[in-house]
Amino acid sequence: MALVTTVAAPSWAIDSDAQAFFAQGRQLRGEGRCTDAILAFRRAFDLYPQGLGALRNIAECEEELGQFASARVSWWSLRRAALQSNEPKYEGWETDAESAYKRLESKVARLTVHLKGEGQAQAELNIDGRPLDPRLLGVEIERDVGPHQLTLTYGGAAPVVRHIELTAGEREAVTLDIPRPVAVTQTPTVKKPGGDEDEPAKGSKAMRIAGIAAMSVGGASAVGAVVSVLLRNAALGEIEETCPDYQGCNPSLESTESRGRTAATLVNVFGAVAIVGVGVGVPLFVLGSRSSSPSAPSAPSSPKSPKAASSLPQLRVGVGPIGGGWAAQIGGKF
Structure with missing residues (x-):
């Protein structure tokens, strides 16, 4: 131990x-x-x-x-x-x-500090960084001559600060006002014209853009499919004209035959891309347009008139054979 x-x-x-x-x-x-x-x-x-x-x-x-x-x-x-x-x-x-x-009694400087306003019980006064006894508020106290800083904290965001300069034999009285607490109220957010869109609007816009992009790809593929069909038919017509029975054909037709096969392959590829692009793009565009439209007050349900039904977006997509190949048919009304 x-x-x-x-x-x-x-x-x-x-x-x-x-x-x-x-x-x-x-x-x-x-x-x-x-x-x-x-x-x-x-x-x-x-x-x-x-x-x-x-x-x-x-x-x-x-x-x-x-x-x-x-x-x-x-x-x-x-x-x-x-x-x-x-x-x-x-x-x-x-x-x-x-x-x-x-x-030294006649040379010493004297200071009296008063507080004004609500919340004095919670307020704290510091003189030159040292807290002042609350019992000395309103009482004349002796202080050295020169600069002094009064700092009042009251629970607010920023303290009240006052700078004073005391001279020999001076009697200074200072009143510090305690700011009133500011009531914090929440104001509704008002959307400014031309301001940023909210999240739903941004989502609708993104859907419309994606729909337009998909339809553009589908449309370009449809054009490519039509052109490929024309090239295939041209090659097929040239072969049939030169070698109708496809027996003992001139070897020079091999390049024409290869061009026709390539065109036939492109018909299938472009046709598939056109169908997928338009089939995906149109629904995205329609849904994005509906989501971005301002909501109107609900009204009693009633049978849709032919005119109202005809105003809805309509889409027609089809694929059919032409001349030994396939062609995409796209139609719609918006």
């Missing part, structure tokens, strides 16, 4: 470190670097609070820098510490500290 023992640092070691920081602070103050000297004196005072010389130097440096509010706090802390000390070397320091505290 391990035994952990905490041993406090000896007082002479703490006193030695405090003396080192105190000496550093005295050197920096002698060089006119009071801002850096204050940091050294504070470290010395934190290590050895009984050493009131560090606290006195802090008060004197703050006064030299024009930080009259901070200096008054330090002088008053020195007065209280001197009254509690039994060290003979600090005798009379409480009187010096009280005199300095009163001397």
Whole structure:
């Protein structure tokens, strides 16, 4: 079982470190670097609070820098510490500290902050990044001269920020307005003319485009099939004219026979593509056109009149033999 023992640092070691920081602070103050000297004196005072010389130097440096509010706090802390000390070397320091505290009263700047508006209970005020006790709202407080930033957070999207500049002996009153919460309402989406189409409209448009493309391929194939039929018939007619019984034909007709066979094959290919292209394209085009048309109020059902029936898209696709081959017949009304 391990035994952990905490041993406090000896007082002479703490006193030695405090003396080192105190000496550093005295050197920096002698060089006119009071801002850096204050940091050294504070470290010395934190290590050895009984050493009131560090606290006195802090008060004197703050006064030299024009930080009259901070200096008054330090002088008053020195007065209280001197009254509690039994060290003979600090005798009379409480009187010096009280005199300095009163001397700076006319130089210190004072600030009063008021809040206006709803939600004050949830509001939080920061002065120079430090929160202000809500009990001090509306109360005059001492502040050092120079620039200050007031930041008010109230639960809104952006805080209220105010920058002020205080001068020696000035009394400044600031009122911060808490913005009213903005009610968030959803407004219906209105489609602007020429704006983007919604998803159903885009789908209908895509169907129409696909239908037109398929019909174009089918139509071109139908034309190719007709041309192939004509070429086949021309080759067949040439062979029948030169060699009617197909016996002992001139070898020069082999190229004509090959051209006829190729044309016959193309008839079958083009015919099949034409049937598929038109058979698929027309339904896609019709469905896309129906989906994109604006919906009208429903009306009581009634028998369709011949005129209404004739207005519906109609398609006729057929394939038939011609002259030993096949031909696609396409017809329709839209």
